[in-house]
Amino acid sequence: MSDKLLGFAMAWIFYWSIFAVSQLTTTYQYLTVGTTENTFISAISENSEQEITIDSNHYSSEEHSSNVEENPGHSARKDICFNDEFWNSVEAEIGPERKNIVVSFPNNLKNEGVKTAYIKAIPSNTYMYESFSNAFHMHSINQVRLNLNDSSHKVSLLLLNGLDTKYTRNVNTWKVQLAVSSYEEEKCHEQTFFELTNLNYENIKDLKVFYKENIINPAFELNYDVRNIGEEEYLNEFFQSQNHSKMHNLLPEPHGAGLALLDFTLSKDEDYIERPLHHRDRLEGKVVLGLFGNVLEEDLETVNTILRTLNIVAPNLDISYSDNPSYVNLPIHFSNCDNLFSDLVNDCKDKIAGSYYPAKYTYSKSQFGWIWVDSRYKSDFRKHVLVHEIGHALGLGHNLCTDSVMSYADHADYMGYFTSLDLMQLRILYDPKISYFFSSSHMATTLDIDTVQYKEYRNDKGAMCGAKQSGWEDLIRFQKGDITVDQILQR
Numbered sequence: 248m249s250d251k252l253l254g255f256a257m258a259w260i261f262y263w264s265i266f267a268v269s270q271l272t273t274t275y276q277y278l279t280v281g282t283t284e285n286t287f288i289s290a291i292s293e294n295s296e297q298e299i300t301i302d303s304n305h306y307s308s309e310e311h312s313s314n315v316e317e318n319p320g321h322s323a324r325k326d327i328c329f330n331d332e333f334w335n336s337v338e339a340e341i342g343p344e345r346k347n348i349v350v351s352f353p354n355n356l357k358n359e360g361v362k363t364a365y366i367k368a369i370p371s372n373t374y375m376y377e378s379f380s381n382a383f384h385m386h387s388i389n390q391v392r393l394n395l396n397d398s399s400h401k402v403s404l405l406l407l408n409g410l411d412t413k414y415t416r417n418v419n420t421w422k423v424q425l426a427v428s429s430y431e432e433e434k435c436h437e438q439t440f441f442e443l444t445n446l447n448y449e450n451i452k453d454l455k456v457f458y459k460e461n462i463i464n465p466a467f468e469l470n471y472d473v474r475n476i477g478e479e480e481y482l483n484e485f486f487q488s489q490n491h492s493k494m495h496n497l498l499p500e501p502h503g504a505g506l507a508l509l510d511f512t513l514s515k516d517e518d519y520i521e522r523p524l525h526h527r528d529r530l531e532g533k534v535v536l537g538l539f540g541n542v543l544e545e546d547l548e549t550v551n552t553i554l555r556t557l558n559i560v561a562p563n564l565d566i567s568y569s570d571n572p573s574y575v576n577l578p579i580h581f582s583n584c585d586n587l588f589s590d591l592v593n594d595c596k597d598k599i600a601g602s603y604y605p606a607k608y609t610y611s612k613s614q615f616g617w618i619w620v621d622s623r624y625k626s627d628f629r630k631h632v633l634v635h636e637i638g639h640a641l642g643l644g645h646n647l648c649t650d651s652v653m654s655y656a657d658h659a660d661y662m663g664y665f666t667s668l669d670l671m672q673l674r675i676l677y678d679p680k681i682s683y684f685f686s687s688s689h690m691a692t693t694l695d696i697d698t699v700q701y702k703e704y705r706n707d708k709g710a711m712c713g714a715k716q717s718g719w720e721d722l723i724r725f726q727k728g729d730i731t732v733d734q735i736l737q738r
C-alpha cells in the first residue's frame with residue numbers, strides 16, 4: 248500500500264474508532280443510567296464523594312422541576328441577560344490572602360431571575376486538550392457554582408498546574424470568567440474578569456500521580472523504595488511475582504475463538520469488520536501507568552488487579568505503576584464530564600464515558616497514548632470503563648459477545664474484569680512465542696491453533712462468542728476478589 252493510501256486508511260480507522268467509542272459509551276450511559284435522568288442522579292449521589300461536582304445545569308432535579316410559575320418575578324426580569332448596567336457594576340478581585348476570588352453583584356442573582364452562575368478558571372493558552380502533553384491540562388479547569396441568594400461571594404478557587412510528564416508545558420495562566428444562565432437563556436451572560444498566575448495567586452497546587460501505600464504490589468511499582476518494607480520482604484514479593492508469571496505455563500492453550508476474535512472489531516453501525524492483525528498494536532517495551540485527577544482508592548486497586556493478571560497472562564509484558572509522573576508513559580486521567588469540561592476537552596457529554604487515545608494519534612507522540620475516564624461514575628460501571636479502556640490500550644477491539652468487557656452487545660453486563668473471551672485474546676496477543684504480527688494464519692501455525700476450528704469461529708460469530716474454554720475460572724475469580732493468586736497456586 249502506498250504511504251498516501253496507508254495514511255488515508257489510518258485516518259479513516261482513527262475517526263471511525265472515535266465514533267465507535269462514542270456509540271458504545273452512549274449505549275453504556277443509556278443502559279446504566281436508565282432511561283430517565285433521575286436514575287442517573289440517584290445513581291451518582293448514592294455514592295457521591297466530596298470531589299464530585301455534579302453539573303447542576305443538567306443533573307439537578309431541582310432545576311428540572313423549575314419552571315416559570317415556580318419562579319415568581321423572573322419573567323419581569325427576563326432582560327437580565329442584556330442588562331449592561333447590571334453586569335458593568337459587577338466587581339471582582341483577587342482576595343487579600345491571594346487564595347480566593349471576591350465577586351460582588353449589585354443585587355442577589357436570584358431576584359434578577361438568574362438560574363445558575365459559575366466562576367470558572369480556564370487555562371489561557373490551551374486550545375487542544377486531546378494531545379498527550381496537553382491532556383494533563385484537563386485537570387487545570389475548574390468552576391465553582393455561586394449561591395444565588397448572596398450578592399457577594401468569596402470563591403476559593405483551587406487551581407492545578409496541569410503538568411505533562413516532562414514538566415515542559417505547565418499551565419501558568421488562567422482566565423477567570425463569570426458564566427450565567429437564566430430561565431430563558433442558557434448562555435445568558437459571560438464575562439472575563441482577569442488572569443491568574445503564580446505571581447498574583449497562591450491557591451495553585453501541582454498535579455500529582457495518585458498514590459496510596461500498600462495497594463500496588465511492590466513488584467509492580469517502578470523504582471519501589473525497598474526501605475518501605477525491607478529488602479527481604481521485597482525480594483519475597485519479587486520472587487512471588489516471578490513465580491506467578493510461571494503460572495503462564497498452566498494457562499489453557501491458545502484457542503481458535505480467541506484468534507478469531509482478534510481478527511475483528513466493530514464498525515460505527517456495530518457490525519463486525521475485519522481489523523487485520525498487523526494493524527493491531529500490543530504494548531511493547533517498558534510501560535508505566537499512572538492515575539491522575541479525581542482518582543479513588545478503588546481505581547488503584549483495579550489497576551493492581553490488572554497488573555497481577557497481566558503478570559500471568561502476558562508474563563513478558565513489562566508493565567508497572569509509578570508515583571513519579573516523569574516515568575509515566577501511559578497516563579490515565581479521571582475527570583468529571585460536566586458541561587464546561589465537555590465543551591473544552593472532548594465533547595463527552597451524553598456521548599462517552601471513557602476513551603483511549605492511541606500513541607500514534609496523539610499529535611505530540613507519547614509512548615503508549617493515554618486514557619480518559621469520566622469520574623462521575625462509581626463502583627461497577629467505573630471499574631468497567633477503566634478495564635475496557637486498558638483493554639484497548641492492550642490491543643483489544645470491540646465485539647458483540649455478551650460475556651466480554653469489550654462488548655457492545657445490548658444486553659451485556661458491565662463486568663469490571665477480563666472474562667475468558669478477553670483472556671483468550673490477551674493470551675494469544677502476548678504469547679512469548681509471537682515476536683511480530685504477520686497474519687492470523689501465521690499466528691495459528693506458531694501457536695499450534697487448529698486452523699479449521701479457527702476458520703469455523705471466524706465464519707460463525709455466535710459460535711465465536713459462545714466458545715467455552717475451561718481453565719480461566721480461577722483467574723476470573725481472582726479479578727473479582729474471590730481468591731488470591733497464592734490460593735490458585737496452592738491448588
Ligand SMILES: [Zn+2]
Nearest residue numbers: 268271635639
Ligand atoms: Zn471501546
